[in-house]
Each structure stands twice: as structure tokens, then as C-alpha cells.
């Protein structure tokens with residue numbers, strides 16, 4: 001099936017975003033912007049111990065403080081809200097509970113323990129200070145190595161181990177591959193712990209409608225449908241009486257892609273008190289209690305023949321998952337995907353890998369832009385460069401020899417992923433062209449001659465996007481991530497409403513989906529109201545994450561719009577007394593082709609809904625349709641990144657002199673938005689490579705709980721990025737699009753690490769690579 | 785005992801008299817007391833710049849400013865820049881260059897740019913990038929914000945530095 005709209009007017013055009021006017025003028029509708037009357041404000045008192053038993057909570061002082069409405073502990077909430085459990089059919093996975101408030105044991109600094117409700121946030125925070133919580137500290141094993149050691153302090157004793165999950169992948173004869181190898185290279189790589197750090201902190205506001213006995217929750221979330229389903233379950237309410245609205249949401253990057261304790265607590269408290277309850281997190285709460293990312297130790301070894309042919313890959317991955325599983329993604333999402341994606345876009349016959357996820361007393365890891373692929377790509381692409389050096393081959397040439405070629409698609413990787421046709425080879429060639437690779441190498445030789453530290457780094461990766469039900473990103477989990485629904489109608493005024501279950505948080509999906517629907521329906525963008533970010537719009541949806549919305553929701557929108565168009569043309573054919581085949585719809589007008597006869601959508605709608613008698617009763621049908629799209633499999637997306645860096649020999653400051661991305665995202669719906677996603681993703685990858693690091697000390701205290709300590713890249717650190725979109729045949733899904741929101745973050749850490757390694761001849765194994773780490777590495781004399 | 789104080793502030797050209805707690809932040813005064821929720825709060829530590837407003841024409845972080853410090857002052861927020869269907873030239877450029885994604889940082893960037901365009905030469909891309917490095921944007925990678933500001937620099941007349 002391919003895209004039917006033969007002459008797209010809007011898809012492919014750089015349409016200025018529909019979201020912009022409200023956001024530019026301060027009229028966005030973010031969660032904290034809502035201020036209902038009688039609202040109670042929550043301040044959470046959070047654990048200041050990484051692992052401890054709660055011995056006693058003295059709430060008296062807080063309860064008597066001015067403005068306080070109530071003080072609630074786990075015991076108070078237990079009868080009101082059930083814990084959540086991210087279950088899975090995975091063998092060797094131990095699900096841990098997510099509680100609204102910590103009960104008995106705290107497992108990370110920042111875990112909510114007591115909720116204080118007051119008339120204002122200032123008063124709630126004042127009162128929370130007066131709480132007296134007595135803890136009995138328990139032993140901690142903060143590093144994964146300590147946590148897996150025999151006799152380690154257990155975070156979840158009922159699991160009998162800190163290893164909450166284990167999985168293994170094998171294909172081919174790995175021992176034979178290594179025995180046949182001319183060259184093997186290996187390393188232990190760690191992409192340090194990150195935090196999503198969306199500019200808007202997490203927030204939620206719950207309102208209980210006593211008359212309807214129903215909850216409405218405004219939440220800064222990308223998964224309103226999942227949150228609705230979870231709250232209905234935990235609060236024992238039918239879905240009709242729980243509605244989650246995610247209005248404007250200030251970024252997520254994964255951090256707003258899970259269900260959190262605060263959401264359970266706020267919803268339960270609003271229902272109990274019968275009044276609005278609001279929590280708006282501050283930055284410290286975000287940095288300590290929003291899901292964190294990456295942090296695997298990847299030990300990997302690559303075997304190659306003398307001509308550079310990759311023969312086999314072995315890996316052992318130890319993921320530091322933090323305090324436990326996150327809903328609905330379990331504790332497996334991030335580390336398991338590292339192992340799934342490690343073989344990357346390469347042809348490697350034999351693969352053997354094991355992954356373990358180990359619990360430590362830290363904020364749990366969860367989804368983060370790129371999920372698993374950034375760490376996998378970092379490790380694999382470092383190995384490729386190490387191998388190129390050993391073989392005396394240019395890094396680009398070694399990649400060219402091993403990237404899956406056009407004839408080999410669909411290609412099944414060692415971990416069982418299937419790559420459909422995508423521009424792996426083409427992206428490498430295009431990035432090298434864009435950066436003028438040969439000239440760069442010459443420039444490097446001259447710079448080196450002058451004693452400068454000048455490096456060039458490549459990274460090629462592939463990812464799966466828009467994943468359908470067959471290989472949904474959540475195997476065995478309690479949700480279906482493989483489908484999306486769109487419900488479109490033309491109302492009695494001729495205006496179009498297109499509703500979706502997805503929930504944008506910066507991706508410009510209102511605009512992109514309006515482009516898709518306008519083309520499929522034959523109307524103007526301004527005729528359409530896109531509704532999204534609301535659990536009540538479609539029966540089921542899991543939201544926006546995993547580069548899925550354009551592919552899956554876009555596909556659903558096209559299906560529903562085509563169906564509405566068919567109904568519209570049927571009605572118009574009756575009204576105009578012509579054959580449907582003679583009709584065409586554009587700009588909200590249905591015309592009889594080759595004549596000047598036409599009807600506007602408005603005229604047709606009036607005839608259908610209001611002017612009874614114009615259409616025979618038995619042929620009258622509402623101008624509405626609801627369709628669900630399931631791409632069934634996933635669509636590969638790929639890119640090659642090329643980074644050029646220079647290191648200052650005095651300060652060890654790393655400057656990115658140039659940066660190129662050549663990517664295959666299939667058909668482009670809106671080039672403005674696509675380029676914006678690449679630029680933002682690369683910036684995030686630059687942060688991951690050079691600046692960002694969540695640091696816990698050996699006692700389990702977090703040392704990076706403010707933006708002074710956790711550094712985000714700014715305009716001063718981010719170079720202009722040269723972007724090339726490959727023009728290749730589109731993938732075989734409904735719109736011919738590939739998901740592309742995460743790619744930038746996947747390629748950048750690897751490309752930059754390779755460039756820095758190339759500049760200095762160093763073994764770059766840990767990111768971020770900061771000037772002081774670089775200095776110490778050089779001082780230690782360890783070369784690649 | 786929480787002290788209060790009477791203040792007179794002119795916000796986006798409208799003067800008003802309010803009794804506020806001494807400790808009330810200007811950001812919370814604008815968002816909560818006045819309902820001007822266009823000013824955003826991203827860190828409350830003075831790092832992200834999302835809360836930037838103009839106080840007597842100069843950009844300040846409203847999360848590091850007390851409402852009482854605005855007594856007798858003129859405050860300008862993003863709501864005063866342009867209208868939904870009549871964006872200011874700077875807002876138009878942000879839209880044209882796709883300089884916003886989630887839009888959470890945008891009000892702070894806009895108010896910072898208004899100040900920069902009035903007071904700084906912004907003669908090179910390096911100066912422009914340095915000048916904006918006090919504001920954080922997690923979505924855009926800042927590239928398109930730099931482009932929008934560069935276009936605004938190109939469009940502005942000769943630099944007029946207001947008398948001190």
C-alpha cells in the first residue's frame with residue numbers, strides 16, 4: 001500500500017507551525033498555567049536517604065502550619081490507590097512496585113515519602129520542612145559492580161538478587177567466528193547516566209467532579225492514554241470517569257513518557273478531598289525523581305577478517321537501572337535495547353550477547369531519546385574505529401565494506417531485528433560528500449603537522465521506528481504500542497475535526513497531522529482542527545514516544561481522512577447528480593472535473609445534516625470515520641554523522657568545528673520540523689558526549705541536582721549542523737515516512753567520541769568526555 | 785509571621801496596586817497573582833532563563849526577583865509583545881525560522897532577544913551565540929533561535945542604546 005494522494009499540496013511543504021502563535025504570545029496552555037478555584041497545592045517531602053527504613057513520620061508540626069489542608073503518608077494513601085506493576089512476559093524479570101508514596105523502605109534520594117497539601121505552594125513547602133521523618137539507614141551498593149557481587153545489599157530482598165532481569169541473544173557460531181578472525185578489537189564502554197531535563201518540569205493537576213464522580217487530570221505527559229488506563233486501574237474507576245489531558249507540554253525526551261508516583265498521589269488526593277489538587281515539580285525534583293537514562297557498562301569484542309569483513313560480535317552489558325521498574329516500560333527497556341541494537345547496520349553473521357539489569361539506589365532509568373541505541377552505537381562505532389586502526393583501513397572504508405547493502409534487505413540482525421530497505425550505504429556516502437571527507441583528512445594532516453589536535457569522527461546507525469503490533473516496543477508488557485487511532489469528522493458547518501490519541505510535546509504534530517489530513521481529505525490546513533493530547537478522544541492510545549507518531553498516527557489520519565472523503569464524494573455525487581469518479585476535492589471544495597460546477601464542504605455538510613430531503617434517507621451517512629493503523633512491522637531509519645573536532649592543547653576544551661548529518665527518514669512531511677528534530681537531537685547528543693552526567697556518590701547521594709551541576713549545551717556549544725536528506729524510495733508503510741525524532745541523539749555521542757579519539761589517539765571509552773577527564777586520560781598515557 | 789507589602793507595578797502598560805508577601809517571587813506574582821502565565825519557570829535557580837522579563841526595560845530573571853523589587857517599576861512580559869494574529873516582527877521571525885518546538889523556553893528567549901537587540905551590537909555569530917548562552921532550550925539545539933535573532937539583527941535599524 002502506498003500513499004494515495006497523488007498530488008500532495010501540503011505534505012512535503014515547509015508549512016509554518018499552527019502551534020506557534022499561541023506559544024509565541026504566551027497563550028500556551030501548560031499544566032501549571034491552570035489555576036482552578038479552591039486548588040490545593042502539594043509539596044512532597046522526599047527521601048534524603050538512598051536506602052533506608054522509615055521508622056517514624058511525625059506530621060504534627062506540618063499539620064498545624066498555616067494554610068495546611070492535610071498531610072498524607074503511604075499509610076493514608078494505601079486505601080485510596082493501588083500500586084502499579086510493570087509486568088512482562090519476559091522470563092528472568094522481576095517486576096517491582098510503583099507506589100504513590102514510599103511505604104516502609106525508601107530506595108532512592110528524591111523518592112516521595114509524604115504529601116503536604118496547603119492553600120498555596122509556598123505554604124505547602126513551608127509545612128513540608130516541619131515534617132520529622134526518622135530513618136534507619138540500610139546498606140547500599142551504588143555501583144553495578146558492587147550490586148551484582150555476591151552478598152551485596154539487596155534493594156528488593158523478595159527478588160533474592162539485585163539483578164532484576166537477564167536476557168541473552170545468540171546467532172551463528174560465535175566461537176568459530178572468533179577462531180577464524182585475523183583481528184579482534186574489544187573495549188568496555190560506558191555512556192554515563194543522563195536525565196531528560198525537559199525545560200518544563202513535570203506537573204499534574206487533578207480535579208474531582210463530584211456530580212459526575214469523575215476525575216479530570218491535566219498532566220505534563222506524553223502518554224495520556226496510558227496514564228488514564230493506569231489511573232482507572234489503580235483508583236478502581238471506569239475509564240469513562242478518568243480523563244487525562246496533556247495540553248501544551250514543554251518537552252519530554254522520555255522523561256514524561258512513564259507513569260509516576262506523583263500522578264498516582266495527586267489523583268487519589270483530589271478524589272479524596274473533592275477539590276482540585278496540583279503539583280508542579282521544581283528542577284531539583286526533576287533532576288532527582290524523573291526517570292534517568294543510559295548508564296550501561298558495555299563490554300564488547302568484534303572479530304574481523306583480514307580484509308575487514310566483520311565476522312562476529314560478543315557483548316556483555318550491565319545496565320544500572322536504578323531503584324526498580326518504571327511503568328509501563330519495566331526495567332528492561334533501556335538495557336535490553338542496547339543489546340538489541342548493538343550489531344547496528346552491519347552485516348555480522350555471528351552474535352552472542354548477554355544483558356543484565358541491576359538495581360541500585362538511584363532514580364529509575366526509563367525511556368530517553370534514542371533508548372538503548374545511543375549506548376549501543378557508541379560502543380559499536382568505537383569498535384569499528386579501533387578495528388580500522390588495527391587493519392590500517394580508513395574508518396569510512398571499513399564501514400562501507402560492512403554496512404548492509406541494498407540487495408540484502410530485508411536483513412535480519414544477530415539480535416533478530418529486521419531492517420527493511422533503508423539508505424545505510426547511501427547515508428555514509430552522503431555524509432562524507434557533505435563534509436568533503438577526503439579534503440578533511442588532508443586538512444587534518446596539515447593541522448597535525450602543525451601540532452594541532454584535530455579529529456574526524458564518523459558514526460553510522462540504524463533504528464526501528466513506527467513499530468507496529470508484530471514487534472511492539474513493549475514485548476509482553478501491559479500495553480500495545482503498535483497501533484494508533486484517528487477519528488475525523490466534518491461537522492454541520494463544514495469544518496473538519498481530526499482527533500488523535502497521540503500527545504505532542506514539541507514535535508509540531510498538530511501541523512504535521514493537519515498536512516496529512518488536508519491532503520487526504522482535500523481541504524485547506526486552516527479548515528482543520530487537530531485534537532490530540534487527551535485520553536477521551538479515541539478509545540485507546542499509548543501516546544507520543546519512540547518516533548512513532550508521524551508513522552502510526554499519521555497513517556491512521558490518512559486512513560480516516562480517505563474514508564471521510566469517500567463519504568463526502570458520495571454525498572456530492574448525489575447532490576450534483578454525477579458519478580463519484582468525476583469528482584475531485586481540493587481547498588475544501590468538491591468540483592466536477594472539467595466543469596465549473598462545485599459544492600463547498602459547507603454546502604455538502606448542510607445538505608447531509610440539515611437540509612433533509614436533499615439526500616435520500618437511506619443514503620444519508622455522517623461525514624465521519626474512525627480508523628486504526630497498525631504498520632505491523634517497524635520501519636528502519638538510519639543516518640551517518642560526521643563530526644570534526646579540535647582540542648585546545650592548553651585548556652583541553654573540545655570545540656566542534658563542523659558537524660554533518662546525512663539521514664534517511666523516508667518521505668518528509670514538513671522539512672522545517674524534520675530539520676528542527678535533527679538539530680535538537682544532535683544538540684542533545686552533544687550534551688551527552690561532552691557535558692551531561694548524572695553523578696551519585698558512593699553513599700548514594702546525588703551530586704547533580706541543579707542546572708549548575710548538570711550542564712545542558714547552549715547556543716555557545718552547539719555548531720551549525722549540515723543536514724542532508726537522502727532521496728531514496730520511501731519505506732513500505734502507509735505514508736512512506738520513517739520516524740526520525742530520536743536519531744540525532746543516537747549518532748552524536750559516537751561521532752564525537754570517535755573524533756576526539758582520532759584527534760588524540762586516545763581510547764575514549766567513557767562519555768561525557770570533559771576537559772578534566774581528557775587531561776587525566778592523556779596524563780595516564782593510555783592510547784588506543 | 786509572613787510580612788506583606790503594598791506595591792504599584794505597571795505590567796505591559798497597565799498599572800495596578802497589589803498587596804504581596806515580601807517573599808513572593810516576581811515570576812509567581814506574574815503567573816499566579818496576575819494570571820500572566822506566558823512567563824515560564826524552568827528552574828527557579830536563575831540558570832535557564834525561561835522566566836526572563838524586562839524590568840524597566842532591562843532583562844531580568846523573574847525567578848530571582850522579588851515582586852516587591854518591582855514596586856514603582858515597569859514590567860514587560862511576552863504577553864505585551866504581539867497578538868496571536870498580529871505577531872511582533874521578532875515573533876514572526878521565530879515562527880519563520882522554526883525557532884521553537886515545545887515553546888516552553890520561548891518567552892524567555894524572546895524577552896532576552898528584545899533586550900539584546902536594543903543594547904548589543906551583535907556583530908558576529910559568536911557574539912550572538914554568547915549573548916544567548918544564558919538561556920537554555922532543550923528542544924531546538926538553539927540553531928534556529930540563532931538564525932531568527934540574526935535575521936532580526938539584519939532587519940533592525942542602526943543600534944540605539946537607550947540613555948542610562
Ligand code: FES
Nearest residue numbers: 826828830833847
Ligand atoms: S526559572 Fe528563572 S532562570 Fe530558570
Ligand code: FES
Nearest residue numbers: 885889921922923
Ligand atoms: S522549544 Fe522546548 S525548550 Fe526551547
